[in-house]
Every structure is written in C-alpha cells, then in structure tokens.
Amino acid sequence: MASKVIQALYNDDDVLMSAVKRVKAERHHIEEIYTPFPVHGLDKAMGLAPTRIAITSFLYGCVGLTVAITMMNFIMIEDWPQNIGGKPSFSYLENMPAFVPIMFELTVFFAAHLMVITFYLRSKMWPFKEAENPDVRTTDDHFLMEVALHDNEEELKALLADTGAVELKITEKH
Known part of the structure; x- marks a missing residue:
C-alpha cells in the first residue's frame, strides 16, 4: 500500500535541525531524513530510540x-x-x-x-541493491525530510515552508 509523503528540501543542517524540532512539536510523523553527512543530534531531535x-x-x-x-x-x-x-x-x-x-x-x-x-x-543493504535515495542532491549538499501526509497537505506545506524549506514536493511512498 502506497502512502503520500511531502518531501521538504533544505540547504543547511542547522535549518534542518530547527525544522525537525518544530515538526515534531506540531506532532507530525517524520518518515525519513536523508543527509549528505551525519548531523549531530538529529536522532535525538527525531525521537529515535538509542541503538543497541x-x-x-x-x-x-x-x-x-x-x-x-x-x-x-x-x-x-x-x-x-x-x-x-x-x-x-x-x-x-x-x-x-x-x-x-x-x-x-x-x-x-x-x-x-x-x-x-x-x-x-x-540497514537492508544487499549487494546489487538499487539506491533508495529520493533526490540525488542529498548526496552532495542538500537535506531532505519526508513527512507523512494524512489529509493535512496545506497545513504541512505552510509549516515546512515556514521552517525554511527551499523546495516542497508531494510523492507516493511504497
């Protein structure tokens, strides 16, 4: 079953961190975040459980x-x-x-x-597995946050644009 997500693209890791905190404060579910390098504190900001x-x-x-x-x-x-x-x-x-x-x-x-x-x-990284990266710019200098949509498209668009997203796109996630 496919679900709709909104992809917000950011060009600065500090802007991304404040956006994640704001989206979590508004009680929206962040599906995934793609970054070109590890961002310190992102796991805590997303509320992920510590690794074992x-x-x-x-x-x-x-x-x-x-x-x-x-x-x-x-x-x-x-x-x-x-x-x-x-x-x-x-x-x-x-x-x-x-x-x-x-x-x-x-x-x-x-x-x-x-x-x-x-x-x-x-990580489910098998040999010869196709890349799951939704935007090639996230391997270079951009950050992408995927937020689940639940009939709140306009509200999320306004929130993400207000957090400093440089680009917004709605896609189907399988």
Missing part, C-alpha cells in the same frame, strides 16, 4: 575471544604441542601470556567484521 549495536559488538568480541582460546588450546596444546623456546606445552594456563596478542587480535577481528555484516543486514 554496542551490545552486539561486545557479544561478537566474546565470540572472537572464545574462538581464539579454543583454537589456541587445540592447536598448541592438544593437537601439535611444540617446544618453542623451552616453554612447557602441556598446559594452556602456563602458555597464556604468549597467547594474549592472539586473543586480542581475534577479539577485535570478530567484533569488527561481524559488526559490518550486522550493519549491512540491519
């Missing part, structure tokens, strides 16, 4: 640490013990100081790579 991505990063790091410990114990202690520099090879705990760099590196490796994969999956 840090929790997943910690969990991915724990997975990496577990893989590192399991891998080193199997390879260096159980499967193929070697006498390297006279160090004992019959106990993981006695060799653990030598394994700390490997544990650190695999923790960071797993956290970083799985976070990138999680970000792409969460």
Whole structure:
C-alpha cells in the first residue's frame, strides 16, 4: 500500500535541525531524513530510540575471544604441542601470556567484521541493491525530510515552508 509523503528540501543542517524540532512539536510523523553527512543530534531531535549495536559488538568480541582460546588450546596444546623456546606445552594456563596478542587480535577481528555484516543486514543493504535515495542532491549538499501526509497537505506545506524549506514536493511512498 502506497502512502503520500511531502518531501521538504533544505540547504543547511542547522535549518534542518530547527525544522525537525518544530515538526515534531506540531506532532507530525517524520518518515525519513536523508543527509549528505551525519548531523549531530538529529536522532535525538527525531525521537529515535538509542541503538543497541554496542551490545552486539561486545557479544561478537566474546565470540572472537572464545574462538581464539579454543583454537589456541587445540592447536598448541592438544593437537601439535611444540617446544618453542623451552616453554612447557602441556598446559594452556602456563602458555597464556604468549597467547594474549592472539586473543586480542581475534577479539577485535570478530567484533569488527561481524559488526559490518550486522550493519549491512540491519540497514537492508544487499549487494546489487538499487539506491533508495529520493533526490540525488542529498548526496552532495542538500537535506531532505519526508513527512507523512494524512489529509493535512496545506497545513504541512505552510509549516515546512515556514521552517525554511527551499523546495516542497508531494510523492507516493511504497
């Protein structure tokens, strides 16, 4: 089902921030905002919930640490013990100081790579996916705010024009 949205184009991030605050104060629903760079404080102004991505990063790091410990114990202690520099090879705990760099590196490796994969999956960015950007100017120097229309077209047009929008357009969103 398609719904109508009004797209307001802005040419300054400070004007966009004040417009978002004003639109939210008027109790209108902002569908999406497209910006050429991250705008500090925009998520709070829109009333978005805080992200839980840090929790997943910690969990991915724990997975990496577990893989590192399991891998080193199997390879260096159980499967193929070697006498390297006279160090004992019959106990993981006695060799653990030598394994700390490997544990650190695999923790960071797993956290970083799985976070990138999680970000792409969460953002629904698949390989060969068509871009969903409604206006190519938002990749350069403009900011676009989409506000849902519910039989209040004239009121929203007046409000958005008053907030400093340089261009207004009504479209169908699928």
